[in-house]
Amino acid sequence: MDFRIFTEPQQGATYDDLLTVARTAEDAGFDAFFRSDHYLHMSGDGGAGPTDAWVTLAGLARDTTRIRLGTLVTAATFRFPGPLAIAVAGVDQMSGGRVELGIGAGWFKGEHTAYGIDFPDVRERFDRLEEQLAVITGLWATPAGRTYTHDGSHYPMVDAPALAKPVQEGGVPIIVGGSGKRRTPALAARYASEFNAAFQSPEESRVLFERVRAACEERRRDPDELTMSAVGVLCLGDDEATLARRAAALGRDVGELRRNGFAGSSDEVVDRIGRYAEAGATRLYFQVLDLADLDHVEELASTVLPQVS
Structure with a gap:
């Protein structure tokens, strides 16, 4: 099992805020620092405003040394696949091969409307996602000195x-996630190195993992080639006062967080991790929403990780 820190900078965070959390996570021994790819806040006033995911990851690639970096997840509606493949490969070069690309169909209509980004219906968004995956992986897999042509409905090339080429052999690892019953498992089986069950219970995650494993078997791909991962909000507190303070900072109820996230005492969080492991997860993302509470990240590393590593 490995453990990653996941942030939501669209809620209001500068690059320096992200760098501080990423370095804290790196020093504390976490495997990776990930961020969302959104342009509009989902609650509150958005603070300092959004930052572009791949611009900030490029900076973090140079300002960190060990920790892996990536998105949960880039929306296929935001960027053309050719330029996205170039950008991600460039950040991979800048990081020395520490980048991963989480990519999805896009879902938040409000940010598309706010920034003038097309938001087609869900079927077309998945069509675009599938074609983007084909283009991105095709570009990275094309041998040096050759050209790439794609006869597609949305992105003909x-x-x-x-x-540019990524420095990681085989290209940048791709993460596909979601709860779709048919297309999502099929895309994960075809293109991904990791499948992510986002904000699902251990029991729900098990069902999603089983669908992806079945899709792999249909393609005659070894299901064990895919990492199965899950994500949930973090709210750690070994006394009720700390727990209540941290929940209040998130604008969430302690009881709700205990049901749906990694919340409670260190022993409770360890138990929750164990349930995800039993469901088949070998990687977990802890969603850290209060980026000013660096003690939160350090306490997770010092009180929980030693029990489960």
Whole structure:
């Protein structure tokens, strides 16, 4: 099992805020620092405003040394796949091969409306996602010196130079997630190195993992090639006062967080981790929403990780 920190900077965070959390996570021994890819806050006033995911990850690639970096998840509606493949490969080069690309169909209509981004119906969004995955992986897999052509409905490409290349052998690892019953498992089985069950209970996650494993078997791919992961909000407190304070800072109820996240005492969080492990997860993302509470990250590392590593 490995453990990652996941943040939501669209709620209001500067690059320096993200760098501080990423370095704290790196020093504390976490495997990765991930961020969402959103342009509009979902509650509150948005604070300092959003930052672009791949711009900030490029900075973190140079300002950190060990920790892996990535998105949960980039929306396929935000960028053309050719330029996205170039950007991600460039950040991979800048980081020395520490980048991962989480990508999804996009779901938040409000940010699309706010920033003038097309928001087609869900079927077309999944069509675009599937084609983006084909293009991105095709560009990275094209041998040096060759060109790449794609005869697609949404992103036709002719004689693309298929540069720049990631430094990771085989390309940047791709993460696909979601609760779709048919297309999501099929896309994960075809393109991903990781499947992520976001904000699902251990029992719900088990069902999603089983669907992806079945989709792998249909493609005659070894299901064990995919990492199965889950994500949930963190609210740790070994006394009720600390727990209540941290829940209040998130605007959430302690009882609700205990039911749906990694919340409660260190022993409770360890138990929750164990339930996800039993469901088949080998990687967990802890969603840290209060980026000013660096003690939260450090306490998770010092009180929980030693019991489960």
